[in-house]
Amino acid sequence: MSNNLPKFHPKHLNWLMPLILSGIMSGAISCFNMFINKGWSDQFISLWLHAWSLSWLMAFPLILVVLPLVRKFLMQFIEMPKEK
Template identity: 80%
Template sequence: MKNIVPKFHAKHLNWLMPLILSGIMSGAISCFNLLLNKGWSNQFISVWLHAWSMSWLMAFPLILVVLPLVRKFLMRFVQMPNQSAK
């Protein structure tokens, strides 16, 4: 049986991973903050979806810019395993 799920090329991980991660994180945080600050209401879902979309519009570009900077910064403090020891 042939696999019918489309596969992305590995080069797309550089934007797919931040896209999915920023969507999950901004959705969870906006939902949590909305519940804490406003509580549940009949309009909660529509208000939350609007808040989430605005948060995601900020989160995705921000993570695209910040992630390489954080990675570069952390490489100063992380000792990578010796590749020739294999």
């Protein structure tokens, strides 16, 4: 079985990973919060999809900006291995 899916160049990981992660996280959190606050209803899915789309619209640009800052901050506490 061969994989004929198109492949992305590795340089696209800088925006693809935040896109997927922000989608998963905003979807899960908005679903959880909506269920906790509103409970289940006949309109739950449509209300959640609307909330998710707004959350994702905020989450993706936010993670694009914040991720490099967090990486820079954490590098202050990371000891890189010495090359032999």
